[in-house]
Every structure is written in C-alpha cells, then in structure tokens.
Amino acid sequence: MAGNDSLIVGPLQEHINVRVFVVQMLVMIFLCINLLLIVTFFKKECFYTTTRYILFSLTLLSDSLLLFLSDVLLILSFYQFTMDVWLCVIIIIFLFWYAVVTPVTLTAMTLERYVAICMPLHHGELCSTRSILHGILIIHGLSSVPCIVVLSTFFSSASVNFYKQPKICAGQIFMLQVWQEHVWSGVHQFYFLIILIILLFSYVKIMKVARAASGEDKKATWKGLRTVVLHGFQLLLCLIQLWCPFIETAIFQIDIKLFVNVRYFNYIMFSLAPKCLSPLIYGLRDETFFLALKNVVFYSLFNKSLV
16 A cells, blocks of 8 residues: 555645545445345345346346445545555456446346337246346346456556556556557447447337327336336446546546546446436336335334334
C-alpha cells in the first residue's frame, strides 16, 4: 500500500471524503435492499421454481458482487492506494465477468417474457427449472468470453515483472497496447449489437401480440411490454457502463485527478443507477413478489417489537 505521503491533502481531500461518504451510503442502501430481496426470494417455493424469479435472483447476486468489488476499488483509487498487479488481476477478472453477466441475464429475462407472451404453449417446456439451470451456465459461459479475450491479450503482452509492480487497480492497467483497446472495444460492440437485436426483436413481437390481444390478456401483455421497456433502459445503462473504461483509459493517461472525478460520475450514473432498477421492476411492480416482500418486512418488524 502507498504511504500517507501519497494521499491527497487540503480542500480536495475534504471533497473526496464527502464523495466517498455519499457512495458508501448508496452502496449500503442498495446492498441492504438486495439482501432483503434475496431473503424474500427464498421464502416462497414459487419464486425459486419460476424462471423469471430465478433470473431475477441471479441479477441481484451479480449486482451485489459488482457493487462490493467496484466500491472497494473506487475507494482505493480515490485515495490513490496501490496494490500489486497480480492481486488486481484477480479482482478485475470477477469485475469484467459479472459486468457482462448482468446485461446477458437481463437479455435472458427479456427472452423469457417473449416466450411467455408470444409462445405461451411452449413456455413450460422452454422455461422449466431444469432448462433455466442450463441457461444460467450458458449465461456465465457467454459472459466469460469478453473477459477471456481481454485477459488473453493482456497475458500475451505483460512481462513477468509487471505483475509485481504496485499500481492503482483499474481496468486500464490491462490496456498495454493500443490494439488491445481495439480488441476490447470490438468485443463489447459485438455484444452490444447482439443484445440490441434481441431486445428490438422481443419488443416488436410483444407489441404485435399486445395489439391483437383483448381483455385480461391485453392487460397482461401490455404489462409484459412495459417490463421489456424497463429492461431495455436498464440494459442501455449497463451497456454504457461497458463503454466507460474506454473514456476512463484516455483520461487516465492525461490526469489522475480528472480520472478520479470521471470515474466517480460513471460509477454513480452507470453502475449504481442500473442496480436500483432491478428491485423496481421485480421488487415493486410484481404483485406476487411485492406481497411476499411486505410479509418479510412486517414479520421482521413485528418480531423486533416483541423482543
């Protein structure tokens, strides 16, 4: 770790302390909400035997891991603490991996809504509990591809001594050559294109069904369509987050203090903001889950009042 001489002092230090405090409060709030939703998920059998709720719990777990790890790295970068590159590599592997797990899982949730609305007779077969367990493995497999590509280019370029050097831990340390940035950009653009095509395809198909439906079916279909739209907005924020490292990489080469400011903004807007949409979509809008959530909260409060 760097010593006290490397810490920023003066008014800028106070400004950073305020920012760190704000981030910690937001992270704690989101982690507590996620924990409450995960507890609710395991309270009813219908949740952990239903595809969309299983995928929802997967986003909660991946978001929680991302929040914790990215928050630790954000604090270290704020105070300009360093660590050996080999340790940073281990942390960044999980960050790279689960940064892609969330948008891929949201895409799978969008496809699940498409099957439920547009192919209801096949929903039970395609979205069974057994199928979704295979689906989770596929999600993690697909999400690992960008991570493997980026790390492969890094391992092929970095010398053995580089792993022992102390550096501020950030994804930018993996970009040793310009061509590595191009590879990273190309992989993420490809994922962005595939996810966008799937989202638009699902939206158009559900829209057609919504216009043709009537009565209760029409109401349920339009609700599913709104869910897809919310997923789309959430995916947009997640995909913008994938572009943030490219902006930060350019700034990292110019000014470390500006890098800290930009990274703070990106973290709030494109890392924390998408995390609050998952609880909104399935924690509050879903009537079944919302009732179970209220029961868990009231039961906990009632038990505390009796103690």
